[in-house]
Amino acid sequence: MLHHEELTEKLIAGAIEVHRHLGPGLLESAYEECYCHELKLQCVAFERQKPLPLEYKGIKLDCGYRMDVVADGKAVVEIKCADKILPVHERNS
Numbered sequence: 001m002l003h004h005e006e007l008t009e010k011l012i013a014g015a016i017e018v019h020r021h022l023g024p025g026l027l028e029s030a031y032e033e034c035y036c037h038e039l040k041l042q043c044v045a046f047e048r049q050k051p052l053p054l055e056y057k058g059i060k061l062d063c064g065y066r067m068d069v070v071a072d073g074k075a076v077v078e079i080k081c082a083d084k085i086l087p088v089h090e091r092n093s
Contacts, residue, residue, distance in 0.1 A: 002044070007072050014038035015077075024083045032068055032079045039071065046071045 002010070018034045032048070039046050052065040069077040082089065 001074070002072050007044070007075060010039070010042045010044050011071055011075060011077060014042060014044075024081065026081065028068075028079045028081050031081055035077070035079060036069065039069070044071055045073070 014035055015038075017038050018031055022031065022034060036046060036048060047067075047070045049066045049068065050070045052067050054061045054063050054065060067076050068079045071077055
């Protein structure tokens with residue numbers, strides 16, 4: 001397992017590398033495939049499309065949630081593609 005700082009650096013570097021080579025305009029699945037290739041090159045362990053169960057009031061629901069990438073067993077990376085950031089994408093404090 002990688003230290004938090006090293007993992008963070010590798011995850012961000014991989015995303016930047018994919019963006020530099022592909023730019024905007026592709027489907028999320030293409031970015032995910034290339035991002036996972038970058039993680040392999042950087043020797044980062046990961047799982048793709050890992051199911052995320054949802055429990056509500058003691059009942060397990062199968063809602064089809066999946067995490068795009070779980071890196072090193074501790075960081076979730078959700079792949080998103082947009083040609084520009086809109087107000088809906090911004091964090092509300």
